Amino acid sequence: MNEDTALIMDIDHFAVHDGPGIRTCIYFKGCPLSCTWCHSPESQSAFPQLLYAMSKCTRCGMCVKACPKGLHRLDNSLHIFTQDECGGCGFCVHKCNGGALTISGKMMVLDAVLEEACADEVFYRNSGGGVTVTGGEVLMQGAFVDRLLFELRKKDIHSIVETSGYGDTEYLLSFADSASLFYYDFKIADPEQFNVHIGNNPSLIWDNLEKLRKKTASIILRAPLIPAITDTEENIMALYNLARDLRLSTIHLLPYNNSAGAKYTWLGKPYPLDYPDMNAKSPEDILALDHTGLNVRIIK
Numbered sequence: 129m130n131e132d133t134a135l136i137m138d139i140d141h142f143a144v145h146d147g148p149g150i151r152t153c154i155y156f157k158g159c160p161l162s163c164t165w166c167h168s169p170e171s172q173s174a175f176p177q178l179l180y181a182m183s184k185c186t187r188c189g190m191c192v193k194a195c196p197k198g199l200h201r202l203d204n205s206l207h208i209f210t211q212d213e214c215g216g217c218g219f220c221v222h223k224c225n226g227g228a229l230t231i232s233g234k235m236m237v238l239d240a241v242l243e244e245a246c247a248d249e250v251f252y253r254n255s256g257g258g259v260t261v262t263g264g265e266v267l268m269q270g271a272f273v274d275r276l277l278f279e280l281r282k283k284d285i286h287s288i289v290e291t292s293g294y295g296d297t298e299y300l301l302s303f304a305d306s307a308s309l310f311y312y313d314f315k316i317a318d319p320e321q322f323n324v325h326i327g328n329n330p331s332l333i334w335d336n337l338e339k340l341r342k343k344t345a346s347i348i349l350r351a352p353l354i355p356a357i358t359d360t361e362e363n364i365m366a367l368y369n370l371a372r373d374l375r376l377s378t379i380h381l382l383p384y385n386n387s388a389g390a391k392y393t394w395l396g397k398p399y400p401l402d403y404p405d406m407n408a409k410s411p412e413d414i415l416a417l418d419h420t421g422l423n424v425r426i427i428k
Contacts, residue, residue: 131271136236137171137264139244142251145427147288147309149257152245156273157233159265160294162327163315164400165354167388171264176216176233179394180209184228191220191229211396238272242279249285258286258308266303267295274299277306290350293333293340300336304344311380312337314351316358317366325357334370341374350380350427354401355408359384361417368419378423384408 137157140146146153158174170177185207191200199210200220221229245259252258259280266273266289273289280287289303290311304310315330316322322330341347351367353359371379389399411426 131238131275133235133237134241134269134272135174135176135233136241137168137233139241141244141248143260146260146262146290147258147286147311149255149286150248150251151257151260151288152248153260153262154241154245154276156261156263156266156269158268159263159292160268160328161265161292163352164325165352165357165384165388167385167391168264169388169391169395169397170232173233174268176218176231177395178211178214178216178218178221179230179232179391180211180396181228181230181390181394182207184226186226186228188225190223190225194220194223209396238275238279241276245276245280246283246285249283252285256286258288260288260290260311262290262311265295266291267293267299270296270299270302274302274306277303281306293336294328295332295336297336297339300340301343304340308346310340310344310347311350312340312347314349314367314370317363317370321357337374341376345376347374347376348378348380349376350382352382352384353408353414354384359409359414364414364417368417368422368424371422377421378425379419380425380427381411381414382427383411 135157137155140153143151143153155171157171159172162172166172170179187202187205187207189202192202196217196219197213199214201208216231218231221231261273261276277287286308288309288311289307292313293300315326319329349367349371351358367379392399415424
C-alpha cells in the first residue's frame with residue numbers, strides 16, 4: 129500500500145447516509161483501533177480476509193478441494209473452517225457454489241478508484257453530493273488518500289474525510305488542503321475508558337483535532353451513542369464542551385445499531401456487545417442535555 133495502490137474494502141455508489149446529496153463512499157481497509165462496538169469488524173485488519181456466511185453454505189465440498197492449506201473440511205456434512213490461519217488467497221471463493229465465501233479487501237490502483245469515484249459525477253452535481261472516504265481508518269493509507277482527494281478537488285468534486293484522527297498528523301493536515309469537510313469521530317473522553325473499550329490512548333486524537341481546527345473550520349464532530357459506554361451524560365457533555373472550546377458548532381450523534389453481530393459471525397468471532405441489557409437512551413434524553421450554542425443532530 130502506497131500512494132499508487134490501496135487496500136479497498138468496498139465502494140458504495142448512490143449512498144445517501146454519509147454526507148449531503150448522493151455520494152460514493154470509498155471504504156479503506158485497516159484500522160489501528162478496536163472499538164468494542166465496531167459495526168464493521170472486517171475493516172480492522174489491514175489484510176484481505178475471508179468471510180464465511182454459514183447460512184449460505186451448501187456443504188458441496190468444493191472449498192475443501194480448492195484450499196491449498198487444507199483449512200476447509202467437512203465432518204458429517206458440517207463445514208468446519210480454520211479461519212484464523214487463512215491468508216485470504218481466495219481460491220475457495222471462486223469454487224463456492226452457494227456464495228458463502230467472500231473476500232473482504234482488494235488492492236486497487238489510484239486510477240481505478242478515481243474512475244469509480246467520478247462515475248456518478250452527474251448525480252453529485254444535481255444533488256449536492258460527492259465522495260466520502262472512510263474506513264477502517266483512512267490515515268493508515270494516508271499517501272493514497274491524499275492523492276485521491278487532490279484529484280477530486282481538481283475535478284471540483286465535494287469530498288468528505290471520515291476519520292478517528294488516530295494517525296499521522298502530517299497526512300491529516302495535508303487532507304485539509306483538498307477535502308471539503310471532515311467527519312471527526314468523538315468516541316470516549318476518559319482516557320481509561322478509552323483504553324478499555326477501544327485500546328491505545330486518545331491524546332493523539334485530541335492533539336490532531338486541535339491542529340486540524342487551526343487549519344480548517346469545516347469539521348463536524350460525530351459520536352456513536354453506545355449504551356452505558358459513550359451515551360453517558362459525562363461523555364456527552366465532554367463532547368459538547370470540546371465543540372465549544374474549538375468553536376465547532378455542528379455535532380452528529382449516531383444511535384447504536386445492533387445489527388453488526390452477523391459480521392462477527394462471518395469472521396468467526398463473538399460479538400463483544402451481545403448482551404440483553406443494552407438499553408439505549410432515547411434521542412429526547414440526549415437532546416435534553418445542555419447543548420446551548422450547538423447544532424446537535426441525531427443521524428439515523
